[in-house]
Amino acid sequence: MNHSQLAKDITELVGGKQNIQSLTHCATRLRFVLKNNSMADKKTLEQTSGVLKVVESGGQFQVVIGNDVSEVYKHIHGKEGFSESEEEVVKEKKGFWSSIFGLISGSLTPLIPVFAGAGLVKALLIVLERLGWIATDSGTYAILSAAGNSIFFFLPILLGVTIARVLNVNSYVAAAIGAALLEPNFTALLANGNSTHFMGISVPLVDYASSVFPMFIAVSIYSVLEKALKKIIHKNLQLFAVPFLSLVIMVPLTAMLIGPFAQYAGQGVGDAVNFLINSSPILAGIVLGGSWSFLVLFGLHWATVPIIINNLSAGGDYITPLAGMSIAASMGIALGVFLKTKNKDLKALSGSSFLSAILSGVTEPILYGIVLRYRKTIIYMVIAGAIGGAVVGALGVKLIVFNFFLNVFTMPAQSPMIYYIIGVLVSIIAGATCVVLFGHESKKDVPPTKGTDHGVSEATKASEVLEAGSESLVVSPLAGTAIPLNEVDDVVFSSESMGKGIAIIPSQGVLVSPVNGTVAVTMKSEHAIAVRSDDGVEILMHIGVDTVKLKGNHFSQKVKEGDRVKRGDVLIEFDMDQIKGEGFQLTTPIVVTNMDSFKDVVSQVQGTVEPLQHLFIVKK
Numbered sequence: 001m002n003h004s005q006l007a008k009d010i011t012e013l014v015g016g017k018q019n020i021q022s023l024t025h026c027a028t029r030l031r032f033v034l035k036n037n038s039m040a041d042k043k044t045l046e047q048t049s050g051v052l053k054v055v056e057s058g059g060q061f062q063v064v065i066g067n068d069v070s071e072v073y074k075h076i077h078g079k080e081g082f083s084e085s086e087e088e089v090v091k092e093k094k095g096f097w098s099s100i101f102g103l104i105s106g107s108l109t110p111l112i113p114v115f116a117g118a119g120l121v122k123a124l125l126i127v128l129e130r131l132g133w134i135a136t137d138s139g140t141y142a143i144l145s146a147a148g149n150s151i152f153f154f155l156p157i158l159l160g161v162t163i164a165r166v167l168n169v170n171s172y173v174a175a176a177i178g179a180a181l182l183e184p185n186f187t188a189l190l191a192n193g194n195s196t197h198f199m200g201i202s203v204p205l206v207d208y209a210s211s212v213f214p215m216f217i218a219v220s221i222y223s224v225l226e227k228a229l230k231k232i233i234h235k236n237l238q239l240f241a242v243p244f245l246s247l248v249i250m251v252p253l254t255a256m257l258i259g260p261f262a263q264y265a266g267q268g269v270g271d272a273v274n275f276l277i278n279s280s281p282i283l284a285g286i287v288l289g290g291s292w293s294f295l296v297l298f299g300l301h302w303a304t305v306p307i308i309i310n311n312l313s314a315g316g317d318y319i320t321p322l323a324g325m326s327i328a329a330s331m332g333i334a335l336g337v338f339l340k341t342k343n344k345d346l347k348a349l350s351g352s353s354f355l356s357a358i359l360s361g362v363t364e365p366i367l368y369g370i371v372l373r374y375r376k377t378i379i380y381m382v383i384a385g386a387i388g389g390a391v392v393g394a395l396g397v398k399l400i401v402f403n404f405f406l407n408v409f410t411m412p413a414q415s416p417m418i419y420y421i422i423g424v425l426v427s428i429i430a431g432a433t434c435v436v437l438f439g440h441e442s443k444k445d446v447p448p449t450k451g452t453d454h455g456v457s458e459a460t461k462a463s464e465v466l467e468a469g470s471e472s473l474v475v476s477p478l479a480g481t482a483i484p485l486n487e488v489d490d491v492v493f494s495s496e497s498m499g500k501g502i503a504i505i506p507s508q509g510v511l512v513s514p515v516n517g518t519v520a521v522t523m524k525s526e527h528a529i530a531v532r533s534d535d536g537v538e539i540l541m542h543i544g545v546d547t548v549k550l551k552g553n554h555f556s557q558k559v560k561e562g563d564r565v566k567r568g569d570v571l572i573e574f575d576m577d578q579i580k581g582e583g584f585q586l587t588t589p590i591v592v593t594n595m596d597s598f599k600d601v602v603s604q605v606q607g608t609v610e611p612l613q614h615l616f617i618v619k620k
Helices: 003-013 042-047 069-077 096-130 139-153 155-167 171-180 184-192 213-232 235-279 281-297 301-313 319-340 344-360 364-371 376-395 408-413 417-438 458-462 576-581
Strands: 020-025 029-034 053-057 060-064 195-198 201-204 471-475 480-483 500-506 510-512 517-522 528-533 538-542 555-557 570-574 588-592 600-603 607-609 614-619
Touching: 003 042, 003 069, 020 069, 020 096, 020 155, 029 069, 042 053, 096 139, 096 155, 096 213, 096 301, 096 408, 139 155, 155 171, 155 213, 171 213, 171 235, 195 235, 201 235, 213 235, 213 301, 235 281, 281 319, 281 376, 301 319, 319 344, 319 364, 319 376, 319 417, 344 364, 344 408, 364 376, 376 417, 408 417, 500 600, 500 614, 528 570
Parallel strands: none
Antiparallel strands: 020 029, 029 060, 053 060, 195 201, 471 614, 480 500, 480 607, 500 588, 510 570, 517 528, 528 538, 538 588, 555 570, 600 614
């Protein structure tokens, strides 16, 4: 993967750096806060090599990359700073809840890697202590314990930094507000009672170590205060006057009102969730185990982190083990597909994503690469997760040290660990068994069309996909010269990642339909199109290399998604001279994108080819 080129393409397709308000990333996805989401070309992004999926959720425009996300992030963030000029792009108004979720996820996701690392340190200490390899009163234990506890104890300070960055205010002043809550002279007051006084006003005393909610409210209010102070204080005085007044106002306000309110409110939310779990742990396990992956799909799962951390400070969290069963179920889906499929590409994808999930706990490649592609498996994932969740709920498993990732290395973070392992195995086995017994493919796995009868054309209803041993003929959509796919100057096609087929260097600027069928996919840039034949073969035709950058210039699409087409019907006309003049190659791959449903593609031509001449045969 060319990280630099992918970063450049993504930046352009989200509307350019002038449309980016802020950018963070988690384990698998880039999380943009855009000034105007409508300026982003979501459809083209999802067709871009290296992008698994695009999700708009929680006020964020999320581009799912996978394990290479950090490298792509570096290339995007390392370039020229993003423009903050509101005159260049009008900011898009976001709803209240979108803004709330956007703030929570945008503030917490930069901390997730260190959460995971510190959680593993604490899990390691538990294992070493249980094995008798380390004494809890030793210096070694104390130092490693400090490494594992630091992020959680000083969480208000670090949250001050990340929240301030999302809100575009001074992150160091925000961090100082959090530090004030942990300052030794202030925390020492707790030893003398539950309250103190500030200028005659009673101040409830609360332990803010590992707290989350107080900083979200405090920094949000501080962001409003800072902007107001900058409007009334002369620029020459702002350097020291704004931080001075911010601290003098915000620290007492946080200690007297914001902190206690937020801490008690957060505790109340946690108590409510725990009440539901304690009332019926089996039912809670069924619901959380069966539904958690849907929160992951939309990136909303990070919003539960404050509740989980709050629960841990109270002795343990029951949410994470139950939710983990949904993650284990998706692992089972990948394992089942690996055991079931005979398609080499799908076997490689399912095997590698299963191994990655087991070792790292990252399941987005499974969710986006398998589950959403083979929608029949969604049912299996829900069933397997619900079964595992019921088992773990019944056994009373809880998280005792923070870790948000389910993998082999984080098992000791759960107690009792053996019961948790039983639940994980149940979910994995249930998911894999469903796939092996009932298969992973269904007719709904093909892209929906907009023909008659609620999106299913009459021709499609009348003609089933190819039966085993049968063949389907695909004719040439272009006049030109046929070449093997491995000669295409685009690794996505030359490696057959998109599917098998052939490429044509066109001699005329007219692309016609190679089959009788339905237009399945069109693109805003009009440089590519996919048609699904009446016997189930999906053919993607991509005119030129990197021509998405032309943004539709020199292309004229003649059909739309859902249209019925016959062999020879004109799909796209394009100006060859203009495209060449702008430095782009015209080599056009024609590939079968649903190769998992077929055995092979056999070429019927080489060299010069004319429109409607036999191009290749697809074998079932």
